[in-house]
Amino acid sequence: xxxxxxxxxxxxxxxxxxxxxxxxxxxxxxxxxxxxxxxxxxxxxxxxxxxxxxxxxxxxxxxxxxxxxxxxxxxxxxxxxxxxxxxxxxxxxxxxxxxxxxxxxxxxxxxxxxxxxxxxxxxxxxxxxxxxxxxxxxxxxxxxxxxxxxxxxxxxxxxxxxxxxxxxxxxxxxxxxxx
Amino acid sequence: xxxxxxxxxxxxxxxxxxxxxxxxxxxxxxxxxxxxxxxxxxxxxxxxxxxxxxxxxxxxxxxxxxxxxxxxxxxxxxxxxxxxxxxxxxxxxxxxxxxxxxxxxxxxxxxxxxxxxxxxxxxxxxxxxxxxxxxxxxxxxxxxxxxxxxxxxxxxxxxxxxxxxxxxxxxxxxxxxxxxxxxxxxxxxxxxxxxxxxxxxxxxxxxxxxxxxxxxxxxxxxxxxxxxxxxxxxxxxxxxxxxxxxxxxxxxxxxxxxxxxxxxxxxxxxxxxxxxxxxxxxxxxxxxxxxxxxxxxxxxxxxxxxxxxxxxxxxxxxxxxxxxxxxxxxxxxxxxxxxxxxxxxxxxxxxxxxxxxxxxxxxxxxxxxxxxxxxxxxxxxxxxxxxxxxxxxxxxxxxxxxxxxxxxxxxxxxxxxxxxxxxxxxxxxxxxxxxxxxxxxxxxxxxxxxxxxxxxxxxxxxxxxxxxxxxxxxxxxxxxxxxxxxxxxxxxxxxxxxxxxxxxxxxxxxxxxxxxxxxxxxxxxxxxxxxxxxxxxxxxxxxxxxxxxxxxxxxxxxxxxxxxxxxxxxxxxxxxxxxxxxxxxxxxxxxxxxxxxxxx
Numbered sequence: 178x179x180x181x182x183x184x185x186x187x188x189x190x191x192x193x194x195x196x197x198x199x200x201x202x203x204x205x206x207x208x209x210x211x212x213x214x215x216x217x218x219x220x221x222x223x224x225x226x227x228x229x230x231x232x233x234x235x236x237x238x239x240x241x242x243x244x245x246x247x248x249x250x251x252x253x254x255x256x257x258x259x260x261x262x263x264x265x266x267x268x269x270x271x272x273x274x275x276x277x278x279x280x281x282x283x284x285x286x287x288x289x290x291x292x293x294x295x296x297x298x299x300x301x302x303x304x305x306x307x308x309x310x311x312x313x314x315x316x317x318x319x320x321x322x323x324x325x326x327x328x329x330x331x332x333x334x335x336x337x338x339x340x341x342x343x344x345x346x347x348x349x350x351x352x353x354x355x356x
Numbered sequence: 357x358x359x360x361x362x363x364x365x366x367x368x369x370x371x372x373x374x375x376x377x378x379x380x381x382x383x384x385x386x387x388x389x390x391x392x393x394x395x396x397x398x399x400x401x402x403x404x405x406x407x408x409x410x411x412x413x414x415x416x417x418x419x420x421x422x423x424x425x426x427x428x429x430x431x432x433x434x435x436x437x438x439x440x441x442x443x444x445x446x447x448x449x450x451x452x453x454x455x456x457x458x459x460x461x462x463x464x465x466x467x468x469x470x471x472x473x474x475x476x477x478x479x480x481x482x483x484x485x486x487x488x489x490x491x492x493x494x495x496x497x498x499x500x501x502x503x504x505x506x507x508x509x510x511x512x513x514x515x516x517x518x519x520x521x522x523x524x525x526x527x528x529x530x531x532x533x534x535x536x537x538x539x540x541x542x543x544x545x546x547x548x549x550x551x552x553x554x555x556x557x558x559x560x561x562x563x564x565x566x567x568x569x570x571x572x573x574x575x576x577x578x579x580x581x582x583x584x585x586x587x588x589x590x591x592x593x594x595x596x597x598x599x600x601x602x603x604x605x606x607x608x609x610x611x612x613x614x615x616x617x618x619x620x621x622x623x624x625x626x627x628x629x630x631x632x633x634x635x636x637x638x639x640x641x642x643x644x645x646x647x648x649x650x651x652x653x654x655x656x657x658x659x660x661x662x663x664x665x666x667x668x669x670x671x672x673x674x675x676x677x678x679x680x681x682x683x684x685x686x687x688x689x690x691x692x693x694x695x696x697x698x699x700x701x702x703x704x705x706x707x708x709x710x711x712x713x714x715x716x717x718x719x720x721x722x723x724x725x726x727x728x729x730x731x732x733x734x735x736x737x738x739x740x741x742x743x744x745x746x747x748x749x750x751x752x753x754x755x756x757x758x759x760x761x762x763x764x765x766x767x768x769x770x771x772x773x774x775x776x777x778x779x780x781x782x783x784x785x786x787x788x789x790x791x792x793x794x795x796x797x798x799x800x801x802x803x804x805x806x807x808x809x810x811x812x813x814x815x816x817x818x819x820x821x822x823x824x825x826x827x828x829x830x831x832x833x834x835x836x837x838x839x840x841x842x843x844x845x846x847x848x849x850x851x852x853x854x855x856x857x858x859x860x861x862x863x864x865x866x867x868x869x870x871x872x873x874x875x876x877x878x879x880x881x882x883x884x885x886x887x888x889x890x891x892x893x894x895x896x897x898x899x900x901x902x903x904x905x906x907x908x909x910x911x912x913x914x915x916x917x918x919x920x921x922x923x924x925x926x927x928x929x930x931x932x933x934x935x936x937x938x939x940x941x942x943x944x945x946x947x948x949x950x951x952x953x954x955x956x
Contacts, residue, residue: 207494
């Protein structure tokens, strides 16, 4: 018997998609570990993750996760998240309708003379604010979609980028309804 | 935890009583209907043990190792449908329980495991016998708690029972620091829960159920594929399944975990499916045009090669856990709900509608199944001089079938032979470690079963390698007068490892032979149990009878053919229609692809 098989190749390459998930959870000790442990334990990707308490009275936190996977894996991720006891709701903002996703970054740039002027001009074009300045540096605050922040950072590279701190993506659905 | 994840709908009517945390544990166990708890004392649970000493509501069963405690609680839970409970100390007590917890998570067994913890002020200080119990057990429990205030304790304990037993059952750990056990607080009785986040769905979608019934009525080659979910759902689910299978006339197969939900004696039963399933069950899976999966999860031991899995069928999947659906295999009609409830609805819809199944097609389907059956895939060549393991199980079945019998197993070849040759007619009679495959499961599980059913016959079908993993629990069985029977199929090898080495690794038996085995008869005697050795097929019946008659724990050392392999077998990475039979053993190595060898 030969070692080849008459079946098609085992892994049919399914398209990998990116999704933004909002997860409403009880703000209890270990809840983030449960969510992150689920991703690492099952080999899912995390591109971005943000978390903060959003409803203090009810002790509810909102976690925004940007993840990637095939449609089948993405469905698994949602079901697995939903199964966790402290998880109240899981919403896939990418598929449920129009949504807005934003990120905030602080970008430190160092330079003098023309470089400094160029940095300021670019910041102005991107509506970034100066939130700290010395004679040889600026810290810009920029808010926007991830790709806008990405292009701002890329532009800052030649003018003296020192470091970047980013919040990761937060997102919300458009329209009057809540999750 | 500052806020309840579960809100009490109504406050407890009677005013709460003040007591210590340790007393609350006992009170909560009693209020939850717990009669037995398996455990092992230690520094961080001494207050609870002190409380145990001063009451008689809950009986404590002292095991010899914490892993044994968890498996015993699993056996207890699976044979009764109740929540199994465990009490262990911090540090090593908790880490020793981890295998059992993982086992219970894989097989959806409801457990509440209480672990002691170092006092709250010492947590994080690397104190003596401290470990991050909630951190370690987070991925191997359905949920877990670290109780940091005695005021939370009653609610957490009641929640733990609710979460363990509702939805898809599973183990829940409650980690209680020693100072919380000493602290005084107000105890409250369990109340009705209104969950904010945790609300498992039990009722299936009515539209989908109608659709499922229509698909069933239209099917030409239908098949039920049922799993442990039917057993977990309770006796009513098994009864409904039987009714539906009879009503439709469809063939039925089941996973390892689902054995007993449908009686093996029935002509519609095709036997177990999967890696060591029957020829007819696996071919039916491959060739069916409608698969009705009930409480089964398309595990890799079931599906074999996933892209060649039942290629021509529509699939209906009924499961209480939405994450089980579309995980491995894409299905056409998912129904989230409790098996018992959904099957009941299906029955009602089927009866109410005037659907006429295609009788002619079904006749052809059954004729095809009869051809597969004629292959007699479980046939083996018996011997007059040496005991064949299959023969031993067959005789064990014949001599115990008319009794009130419960079977547990360890893991390996003996487990598969038990599944193939022991005929289960009722649910909750078969306790085996399916998902995790834990050697050492069977003896402690048998102890738990025997405790719950003191007058029944409880047999642990074992291998000589597995049994040594938790042999110490024999001492527990003797202490509590639990007459469990350990029926060892002794081939001196870790049989399944040896089988794979023979078939896949050129017969290089790397460390799968046990050169220094104990004398099991003397070992039994050392434990004050009864030992029997059987080496010849002629002696088998008499000695099995002796085993049954002795009202003591028994170790039965059944010396079997060391070279016997377990067939049929779907080699890893192959499809259902590429099953190997016993006579094909020599060709197996060729039959497994390089990619297949990478699989387990």
